[in-house]
Amino acid sequence: MRIWTTPLTLALGTAALLSSAALAQTTRPTVKITTPRNGASVTGPVKVTLKATGVEIVPATDERPGTGHHHLFVDRDVTPANDTIPRGVTGIIHLGRGQTDFVLDSLRPGPHRVIAVVADWKHVPLKPLVVDTVRFTVK
Numbered sequence: 734m735r736i737w738t739t740p741l742t743l744a745l746g747t748a749a750l751l752s753s754a755a756l757a758q759t760t761r762p763t764v765k766i767t768t769p770r771n772g773a774s775v776t777g778p779v780k781v782t783l784k785a786t787g788v789e790i791v792p793a794t795d796e797r798p799g800t801g802h803h804h805l806f807v808d809r810d811v812t813p814a815n816d817t818i819p820r821g822v823t824g825i826i827h828l829g830r831g832q833t834d835f836v837l838d839s840l841r842p843g844p845h846r847v848i849a850v851v852a853d854w855k856h857v858p859l860k861p862l863v864v865d866t867v868r869f870t871v872k
């Protein structure tokens with residue numbers, strides 16, 4: 734008996750591989766800082782807007798798997814990935830009510846860097862890291 738490998742079955746196999754790869758891509762959470770754009774020159778106050786995919790953005794009081802809330806690290810490095818993101822630290826902002834934007838109203842003129850990190854209700858970053866960085870200049 735012979736097993737036929739026709740172009741059709743090859744095409745179907747390839748399509749299945751592609752769709753599972755696409756699925757893996759869409760289910761892995763991402764975050765993007767949609768404004769300000771990387772490299773932009775802006776006037777203050779600077780509204781930072783965030784778009785997450787593959788993770789539901791909720792208030793920090795919502796203790797469910799598959800959820801998280803945004804954090805902004807403004808002109809400072811991110812804290813270690815396995816640590817709780819601290820509160821009350823200059824340059825670290827928890828958007829703990831599930832917000833997807835935040836206005837930075839006290840940035841001085843000059844270059845700035847904002848890193849967005851999605852963390853769970855314990856304020857520990859999701860793994861793999863869900864992170865995005867923009868650099869911009871305030872005029």
Ligand SMILES: [Cu+2]
Nearest residue numbers: 827829852856
């Ligand atoms: Cu937090």
